[in-house]
Amino acid sequence: MYGVILAGGSGTRFWPVSREQSPKQLQKFVGSGTMIQNTVQRLLPLVPIEKMYVGTHHQQALETLRQLDSFEFSSDHLLAEPCSRNTAVAIGVMAKIIADKDADAVMAVFPADHVVANSENFIKVLQKAKSLALKDFLVTLGIPPTRPETGFGYLKQGTEINSFKESYHVEQFVEKPDISTAKKYLELGAYFWNCGVFVWKAATLLEELQKHAPDIHSQLTTLTGCLQKSSGKLAHLEMNEKGCEIFSSLPSLSIDYAVMEKSSKVALVPANIGWSDVGSWNALDDVCEKDSSGNILTGNVLARDCNNSIVHGQNRLVAILGLNDTVVVDTQDALLVCAKDKSQDVKKIVESLNEKGHSEGKLHATVKKPWGSYTVLDSGPDFLLKRIEVLSGEALSLQSHQHRSEHWTVASGSAKVDRDEETFNLKVNESITIPKNARHRLSNPGSELLILFEIQFGNLLDENDIMRHEDRYGRC
Amino acid sequence: MYGVILAGGSGTRFWPVSREQSPKQLQKFVGSGTMIQNTVQRLLPLVPIEKMYVGTHHQQALETLRQLDSFEFSSDHLLAEPCSRNTAVAIGVMAKIIADKDADAVMAVFPADHVVANSENFIKVLQKAKSLALKDFLVTLGIPPTRPETGFGYLKQGTEINSFKESYHVEQFVEKPDISTAKKYLELGAYFWNCGVFVWKAATLLEELQKHAPDIHSQLTTLTGCLQKSSGKLAHLEMNEKGCEIFSSLPSLSIDYAVMEKSSKVALVPANIGWSDVGSWNALDDVCEKDSSGNILTGNVLARDCNNSIVHGQNRLVAILGLNDTVVVDTQDALLVCAKDKSQDVKKIVESLNEKGHSEGKLHATVKKPWGSYTVLDSGPDFLLKRIEVLSGEALSLQSHQHRSEHWTVASGSAKVDRDEETFNLKVNESITIPKNARHRLSNPGSELLILFEIQFGNLLDENDIMRHEDRYGRC
Numbered sequence: 035m036y037g038v039i040l041a042g043g044s045g046t047r048f049w050p051v052s053r054e055q056s057p058k059q060l061q062k063f064v065g066s067g068t069m070i071q072n073t074v075q076r077l078l079p080l081v082p083i084e085k086m087y088v089g090t091h092h093q094q095a096l097e098t099l100r101q102l103d104s105f106e107f108s109s110d111h112l113l114a115e116p117c118s119r120n121t122a123v124a125i126g127v128m129a130k131i132i133a134d135k136d137a138d139a140v141m142a143v144f145p146a147d148h149v150v151a152n153s154e155n156f157i158k159v160l161q162k163a164k165s166l167a168l169k170d171f172l173v174t175l176g177i178p179p180t181r182p183e184t185g186f187g188y189l190k191q192g193t194e195i196n197s198f199k200e201s202y203h204v205e206q207f208v209e210k211p212d213i214s215t216a217k218k219y220l221e222l223g224a225y226f227w228n229c230g231v232f233v234w235k236a237a238t239l240l241e242e243l244q245k246h247a248p249d250i251h252s253q254l255t256t257l258t259g260c261l262q263k264s265s266g267k268l269a270h271l272e273m274n275e276k277g278c279e280i281f282s283s284l285p286s287l288s289i290d291y292a293v294m295e296k297s298s299k300v301a302l303v304p305a306n307i308g309w310s311d312v313g314s315w316n317a318l319d320d321v322c323e324k325d326s327s328g329n330i331l332t333g334n335v336l337a338r339d340c341n342n343s344i345v346h347g348q349n350r351l352v353a354i355l356g357l358n359d360t361v362v363v364d365t366q367d368a369l370l371v372c373a374k375d376k377s378q379d380v381k382k383i384v385e386s387l388n389e390k391g392h393s394e395g396k397l398h399a400t401v402k403k404p405w406g407s408y409t410v411l412d413s414g415p416d417f418l419l420k421r422i423e424v425l426s427g428e429a430l431s432l433q434s435h436q437h438r439s440e441h442w443t444v445a446s447g448s449a450k451v452d453r454d455e456e457t458f459n460l461k462v463n464e465s466i467t468i469p470k471n472a473r474h475r476l477s478n479p480g481s482e483l484l485i486l487f488e489i490q491f492g493n494l495l496d497e498n499d500i501m502r503h504e505d506r507y508g509r510c
Numbered sequence: 511m512y513g514v515i516l517a518g519g520s521g522t523r524f525w526p527v528s529r530e531q532s533p534k535q536l537q538k539f540v541g542s543g544t545m546i547q548n549t550v551q552r553l554l555p556l557v558p559i560e561k562m563y564v565g566t567h568h569q570q571a572l573e574t575l576r577q578l579d580s581f582e583f584s585s586d587h588l589l590a591e592p593c594s595r596n597t598a599v600a601i602g603v604m605a606k607i608i609a610d611k612d613a614d615a616v617m618a619v620f621p622a623d624h625v626v627a628n629s630e631n632f633i634k635v636l637q638k639a640k641s642l643a644l645k646d647f648l649v650t651l652g653i654p655p656t657r658p659e660t661g662f663g664y665l666k667q668g669t670e671i672n673s674f675k676e677s678y679h680v681e682q683f684v685e686k687p688d689i690s691t692a693k694k695y696l697e698l699g700a701y702f703w704n705c706g707v708f709v710w711k712a713a714t715l716l717e718e719l720q721k722h723a724p725d726i727h728s729q730l731t732t733l734t735g736c737l738q739k740s741s742g743k744l745a746h747l748e749m750n751e752k753g754c755e756i757f758s759s760l761p762s763l764s765i766d767y768a769v770m771e772k773s774s775k776v777a778l779v780p781a782n783i784g785w786s787d788v789g790s791w792n793a794l795d796d797v798c799e800k801d802s803s804g805n806i807l808t809g810n811v812l813a814r815d816c817n818n819s820i821v822h823g824q825n826r827l828v829a830i831l832g833l834n835d836t837v838v839v840d841t842q843d844a845l846l847v848c849a850k851d852k853s854q855d856v857k858k859i860v861e862s863l864n865e866k867g868h869s870e871g872k873l874h875a876t877v878k879k880p881w882g883s884y885t886v887l888d889s890g891p892d893f894l895l896k897r898i899e900v901l902s903g904e905a906l907s908l909q910s911h912q913h914r915s916e917h918w919t920v921a922s923g924s925a926k927v928d929r930d931e932e933t934f935n936l937k938v939n940e941s942i943t944i945p946k947n948a949r950h951r952l953s954n955p956g957s958e959l960l961i962l963f964e965i966q967f968g969n970l971l972d973e974n975d976i977m978r979h980e981d982r983y984g985r986c
Contacts, residue, residue, distance in 0.1 A: 050829070338859060339852060351844040351870045353526070353859045356852030360836070362845075368827040369840055371847055376815060376832030383814060383829045394827045411887045412897055412963075416938070417921040419897075419963060421888055441939060443917050443965055445893040462892070463917060463967045465941055487888075487895060487965060489919055491939045 035164055036139050036236070037081035038128045041070055041090040041098055041146035042118060046384040046395075047314045047377075050368040051346060054396040059146035060097055063312065063346075064321045070098065070146040074105055076153050077144065080160055087132070088146070089113045089124040092272060096404050099268040100425075110263060112270040116278040121230075122250055122292035123284045126243055130254040131261075133236035140167045141239075143232040143289075149321045151308025159305045163233035166201055171301035172242060173233040174204070174294060176226025177309045182216035185313060185378075187228040187290070189302050202302045207295040226302065228290065229309055242299060247292040253280050266404065266506055267427060315361045315377040318344055333364065344374070366409075367399035404507040405430050406484075418495045422476070424449070424484040429477035431505035438492030438499060440468040442476070447484035450477040473503060511640055512615050512712070513557035514604045516597060517546055517566040517574055517622035522860040522871075523790045523853075526844040527822060530872040535622035536573055539788065539822075540797045546574065546622040550581055552629050553620065556636055563607070564622070565589045565600040568748060572880050575744040576901075586739060588746040592754040597706075598726055598768035599760050602719055606730040607737075609712035616643045617715075619708040619765075625797045627784025635781045639709035642677055647777035648718060649709040650680070650770060652702025653785045658692035661789060661854075663704040663766070665778050678778045683771040702778065704766065705785055718775060723768040729756050742880065742982055743903060791837045791853040794820055809840065820850070842885075843875035880983040881906050882960075894971045898952070900925070900960040905953035907981035914968030914975060916944040918952070923960035926953040949979060 045058030052058045059070040067075065074086065083105050090098050092114035099109050113131075115124055125143060132139045142160060150156045163173040176189045187210055192203035207228070211219065219225035244251040260277025263269045273281055285292075294300055310320045319342075322330045329340055333347025340357040347364045354362060359374040372380060387395030400409040405428035412419040424430070424447075432452065442451070443465040451458045451466055452475040458466055459479075468474045470492070478484035502510045521534030528534040535546040543551065550562065559581050566574050568590035575585050589607075591600055601619060608615045618636060626632045639649040652665045663686055668679035683704070687695060695701035720727040736753025739745045749757055761768075770776055786796050795818075798806045805816055809823025816833040823840045830838060837853055839846040848856060863871030876885040881904035888895040900906070900923075908928065918927070919941040927934045927942055928951040934942055935955075944950045946968070954960035978986045 050827075336859060336862060338855065338862070347845075351526075351863075351868065352847070353844065353863075354847045355855055355859060356849030357836075357847060358849075360833075360847065362847050364845055368829065369823075369838075369845065371828070371830045371833060371836065371838050373832030373834075379814065379831055383812060383831060386812060386814070387827075387829075392827065411895070414922055414961060417961075419887070419921070421895075439939060441919055441941060443919070443941075445895070445965060445967075446890055463915060463943070463965075465917060465919075465943075467939070467941075485890060485893075487963070489921060489939075489963060491921075 035081050035085065035160070036132050036136075036141040037077050037086040038125065038132075038141055038143045039070065039073055039086065039088045039146045040121060040124065040143065041088055041094065042115065042121075042124070043147060045147070046381040049380050049384045050363055050365045050370055050394065053398055055093060055402055056097065056398060057094065057147075058312070060094065060101060063318060064149060068101055069148075069312075071101055071105075073144060073146050073148070074102060074107070076150055076156065077142075079157050081142070083107055087111045087113065087128050089115060089128060091115055091118060095264075095270055095272075096268055097402055099270060109268045109270045113261075114264070114270055114272045115281070116273050117282045118286070119281060119284055120286045121289045122243075122247060122287040123281065125239070125289050126250050126254050127257050129236040129239045129243075130258045133240055134258065137237060139236045140164050141234065141236050143230075145230045145311075147312065148229070149308075149310045149312050151310075151321065152306070156305070156307040159303055159307060160233060162198075162201065163303050166195070166198060166301050166303065167233045167235055167238070170235065170238050170299060171195075172238060172294060172297055172299050173301045173303055175229055175231040175305040175307075176302045177229045177305055177307070179220050179225065179227055182213060182220045183227065184210055184213055184216050186210060186311070188219055188225045189228050191224040191226065191302055191304075195301055198301075200304060202304075204300045204302045207290060226304060227309075229305070229311070231305075232289070232294075238299065239293070242293050242297045246296040247287065250284055250287070250292065253284060256280060265508060314380065315344060315346075315363065315372065316374045319374075342374070365398070368394045403430075404428070404509075406478075413495070416491060416493055416495075418490040420488045420490070422486045422488050424476060424478035424486070426478055426481050426483065429506060430475060431502040431507075431509060432473060432475040433503060434471050434473050434501050435492075435499050436471065436501070437494035437496070438490045439470050441489045441491070442466050442468065443487050445485045445487055447478060447482040448480040449484050449486060450479045451475070452477075475504075511557050511561065511636070512608050512612070512617040513553050513562040514601065514608075514617055514619045515546065515549055515562065515564045515622045516600065516619065517564055517570065518591070518594060518600070519623060521623070522857040525856050525860045526839055526841045526846050526870065529874055531569060531878055532573065532874060533570065533623075534788070536570065536577060539794060540625060544577055545624075545788075547577055547581075549620060549622050549624070550578060550583070552626055552632065553618075555633050557618070559583055563587045563589065563604050565591060565604060567591055567594060571740075571746055571748075572744055573878055575746060585744045585746045589737075590740070590746055590748045591757065592749050593758045594762070595757060595760055596762045597765045598719075598723060598763040599757065601715070601765050602726050602730050603733050605712040605715045605719070606734050609716055610734065613713060615712045616640050617710065617712050619706075621706045621787075623788065624705070625784075625786045625788050627786075627797065628782070632781070632783040635779055635783060636709060638674075638677065639779050642671070642674060642777050642779065643709045643711055643714070646711065646714050646775060647671075648714060648770060648773055648775050649777045649779055651705055651707040651781040651783075652778045653705045653781055653783070655696050655701065655703055658689060658696045659703065660686055660689055660692050662686065662787075664695055664701045665704050667700040667702065667778055667780075671777055674777075676780060678780075680776045680778045683766060702780060703785075705781070705787070707781075708765070708770075714775065715769070718769050718773045722772040723763065726760055726763070726768065729760060732756060741984060790856065791820060791822075791839065791848065792850045818850070841874070844870045879906075880904070880985075882954075889971070892967060892969055892971075894966040896964045896966070898962045898964050900952060900954040900962070902954055902957050902959065905982060906951060907978040907983075907985060908949060908951040909979060910947050910949045910977050911968075911975050912947065912977070913970035913972070914966045915946050917965045917967070918942050918944065919963050921961045921963055923954060923958040924956040925960050925962060926955045927951070928953075951980075
């Protein structure tokens, strides 16, 4: 079986931990890894790593690949989408890639940011779904509801499918209900949550896509022809210019809307697998272990007289006193304190920040770059201090600045510095100054992480004061 | 009139903003200045700055003087107490200093960390108290209670004093009552809060001290003889070795217990002055302006659906959502989130931190030094990054380190660096390396603040790895 993991999503509801540049699936909330690492781990008994594919936004491609490195995930199985176009187009492209490789392939599709507590049942359910897929069904997993949830779509169970026990036709796809309808569904018992996990033959999906979404299907051959390997060590699949143009011109539809709601081949397999979409901070209550007072405390936390509260901290000391049903999320540059029953509204906080032009809605204090990351540690009217991390073997662009000079000191690892016509090799406790307008490039030739402190000097210290003369990540 | 401001107190109840090294009176909560600045400002109509004296713990002496610099407060009017001995000894020493200078002096005593909303009434009440003091009364201000407070001692009003309107003998000093007694006092109306403001002739106080606390009084002449001027620019009064020994051997008594409760000369002046001792975070409700939802928001705060909450933030973004009656206090290295009605228990958090040996209970991320301050910005296994601020004209000790080398870069201002036999003058964007064991000294010869980044390298990076060869603050 092939696996396709959809790792899009901006994850505003887990702000300030998740931000546009580092959404929920790349964060760790429960279990041993990040959400996408846990997703891959969970599938391994059924899908070997060389049959897994991942689709993600191009901005998250490198970080996603780095997180999957320990699984020996093949970087050219990652499709970097040029823009967000919901699930139908991405699934179509990946079904085409897989079908071209293996005409009879059965593929399963998974969101990257859900939790499945019962992995064993999950594998059994997928195996059942696979046998239905081999009979040309488009199989969707249905989660038996445990509460009158108004945030999900529902699947109404139809008649049992001949010769398949506990597998059903789908009578109806139902949009997110109001609360009284959701309560009715919960009582009636023939309604399931649509959890976004699908199993089908790639060929069947393509046929149904042709029938129900021909505008998307008609471009798939061209689109896969536009795929190329990106440059750099973690070479992945990206669209060439023509591909980007086509991709972004296609309708932004979910696969449910484009195909599942219209196809007569849909089958439903009930899946009692301890599923949670972990849709907001309070959802951690369903998936994390609690202390004897019902608290979930992560980080350096001191709690006194607190109940049913969630703290997600980092290094900083967080002291909580007398709190009930409160969420505290502490990050380097932004803090959220939220009543648990309001945690669905965190996205409104993010909207509000974005409207006001505050970067904290989108970027972390530590900004990821193709070569590593930087963090602003301090600043004054005429100076700015950054911690720069360059990954082993990576290099920043060959660049120059019009308005600032820089002073670099190596704190850990080793650096190669090109400055105009000269090249320097710097070890720990060695420094160099980069004058205004000097062409320079910082690289990490070593096998360890390079940590370097940069002090910028000038009266215009701006990320935009950068002229790139050469760049291995195509950013010139 | 002479003024004596008592600026002791460790202020654990305003943690994490106030810490042992920077207690409540040095912090800004309401009004235009820190609490001690507001206290001085409030007294100026009645007490000229050259007649003001301040007593504080020696650790806070320099910072206190810096905060009073703009008032042109004379640094030798600050008495640095070698240890905490409650109020009786400190008041006794300062009464002796004042009486030696001016035999008929009337002195008033004020805590440094209270709020008085009605300054005009305050001055009137003090003038009335002064006229009583001139008749040899020990006058104490009594605050008409506005709630059944169990956290204060009470004064029971006695008969009116002949020829002084609305001034009374004190029938009884009452210890902190239980809640039902406090409610009774509020109903009865002849009970006042003891707010710790006193007015008397220095000579009268000394006589009464001799009568009621002869063990303290008998040492006052010796103690004032042991006072000497400290070295450095902000030369203040400190005890010599003998003085420290005597001071610390004296009983730790409040002036209430040592004198007021025993003396027959006590008078009470009711003081309707909008007083608050600002004893905990929730007390800000009584003294700060609120927004239309009853919130008090300081710092970079985004609030949504919040009521009656207090946020005390700094630069970091604090987003609050759906909170009621909650206190959020954000500092660089520690965060407090607390139910408002539990804010009296913040001191228990501090106790708990101290028991566990966490420095956050006592020290701020920015550690004050006689010459300025330092802040640890980042660290790794073999490096540590500090921002160092050196005040104009100040200098660190001549020192050396056994286990680390250092790299310094000037970010703002200018530095003079002595390194073994050489001297360097560094401007912005200039650097120097200090090898292990080199004798070195950093000074700020300029008129601006010096900001310098120090990167330490070594496998033992510890504040204790410092050998002082010479120090202008007597720390060798």
